[in-house]
Amino acid sequence: MGSYSFKLPDIGEGIAEAEIVAWHVAVGDVVEEDAPLADVMTDKATVEMTSPVAGKVVRIAGEAGEMIAIGSVLAEFEVEGDVAVEPEPAPAVETAPNEAAQVVKPEPNPSPSPLRGEGGERGSAGDSSAAPVSTSAPLPGGEREEKRVLASPAVRQRAKNLGIDLAQVKTAEDGRVRHADLDAFLSYNAGGGYRPAGSARADEQVKVIGLRRRIAENMAAAKRAIPHFTYVEEIDVTKLEELRADLNATRGAKPKLTMLPLLITAICKTIPQFPMINARYDDEAGIVTRSGAVHLGMATQTDGGLMVPVIRDAQDRNVWQLATEIVRLADAARTGKATSAELSGSTLTITSLGPLGGIATTPVINRPEVAIIGPNKVVERPVFRDGQVVAAKLMNLSISCDHRVVDGWDAASYVQALKRLIETPALLFVD
Known part of the structure; x- marks a missing residue:
């Protein structure tokens, strides 16, 4: 030997x-x-x-x-x-x-x-x-078998800590075990049988490592070093939603549009008037670099935690190209296929909770950027228009900024410019 x-x-x-x-x-x-x-x-x-x-x-x-x-x-x-x-x-x-x-x-x-x-x-x-x-x-032999089951390293480690054989966990059609699958397994199989609703689960200690630790370090550094302020404005997206429905109805082989590509188009068209928003701040060197291109970070939730793939040169893409790239990057991030280059170099980030939405958010800046934009949930509410009460689709838009670089007036003016463009969506397609 x-x-x-x-x-x-x-x-x-x-x-x-x-x-x-x-x-x-x-x-x-x-x-x-x-x-x-x-x-x-x-x-x-x-x-x-x-x-x-x-x-x-x-x-x-x-x-x-x-x-x-x-x-x-x-x-x-x-x-x-x-x-x-x-x-x-x-x-x-x-x-x-x-x-x-x-x-x-x-x-x-x-x-x-x-x-x-x-x-x-x-x-x-x-x-x-x-x-x-x-x-x-x-x-144990059972744990060797679980290597054949699709799961992220964090899920594998959690299952190992809990003594769960991943091969016994029911999953969605793609076969990948997620944290939610482990939660369901624990709910119905703790102690070898069904656990009645309302009974307490055992305490669980989860070691903060890997991506989770990177996220924790990055967010803590951002809040520690950056004086955040958040500005929120209500935007009427009724016409934008009507335009989106019309575009989808005639899209042919093009990808289906969500609101995100339209919002990104509006963001890119207003950025040239507000270059301080699309910037990176090297606080050690005391230099702010205002980017000529919009490399838009897209906060994406994955099984392992939050990742931010980057849409390169978003200002040069039309809404259909943006829709295609959004789907591609989100899928690459969630399946672990995104490259290092696709996960770095953003100049501005957008973060959306999709249908979860919320009334308003105060997103944390993706350091060393100086701003992050957060569209919130679209809700239908009655509003007064020309003396009449009508139904309108409304959305709050949040922006968090680095107060060392961006003044409150600049942030508010930028969001108001976005508001005018979004509420008159035909302008999105006018050069």
């Missing part, structure tokens, strides 16, 4: 370390070559590391949530025969990009994470002679 040390390869992004998001193996497991080992997260994406050899896992580096340096040992294997030289690691495969735009990097940890293995004391990644300590047992 021989031993094989698998070092975390350079993923090609010029990074020094990565975060362990989830382990797919435990000490004592016997794995095949190319079997999933662990998901690690860089500033740009979550990457699945696979085993370069077949053998028994005898040591692993750290727990989920810990940082590991590039080039340090990720896992050690007991293999058949002697392995004299470790082959060059194969490039990692990007599987689920996880960047909420411009994430805040965690404090660097240049030292390799300790390895943990069977028997003895804990040793460092660079000291294979140190006797490791036993920290985990082999995965």
Whole structure:
């Protein structure tokens, strides 16, 4: 028998370390070559590391949530025969990009994470002679089967913590297990049977790692560093909704329009008059960069958390092209296929809760941008028009701005310009 040390390869992004998001193996497991080992997260994406050899896992580096340096040992294997030289690691495969735009990097940890293995004391990644300590047992057979079930790393980790076999969880038609599926499973199967409505669930501790931690860091930094203010205005979208219905009725093979492409068109047409809205603020250098193009971030909810894919050069796209790109980017984000380039570089962000809507929102700015726009729910209400009471479709529009860069007058003037355009939608198609 021989031993094989698998070092975390350079993923090609010029990074020094990565975060362990989830382990797919435990000490004592016997794995095949190319079997999933662990998901690690860089500033740009979550990457699945696979085993370069077949053998028994005898040591692993750290727990989920810990940082590991590039080039340090990720896992050690007991293999058949002697392995004299470790082959060059194969490039990692990007599987689920996880960047909420411009994430805040965690404090660097240049030292390799300790390895943990069977028997003895804990040793460092660079000291294979140190006797490791036993920290985990082999995965039960059922958990090995769950690797074949579609699920995000966060869902897998939660299921593992709860002792749930993902293969037993009922899912939607696409077969992907989501947090809501785990909740339903717990509701009906806790304790091996049905749990009556109203009975208390056991407390659950969820480790904040991976994308969830990136989101937490980014939002905390934004609220800590940026003096937010939010302005809300009511907009009559009756004519806009009528126009949207007419366009959909004659669209032919074009994609069905939601309100979002029309709102984005209005945003892009008004931006040239208010360049301070479409900007990024480098507060360390004291420089505001007003962008000539509108690279619009689109806040998108995924199973793992909030992601912000970017519609490049939104000002150059018509409503049909915007509709196509919105669907493509949202699908790429939710299925983990969005690239790093598609998740960075936004100059302004729009965030919408869709049918959930709400009366008004106070969205958090996507740092280092200086503004974020939030359309709210469309409701039909009676209004006075020319002395008559008529039904109108109304929507509140929120905008949060960085008060260091954008004055209240500027934000209000910009929203009023949007309001005029939206309430006279024919102007959306006039150059």
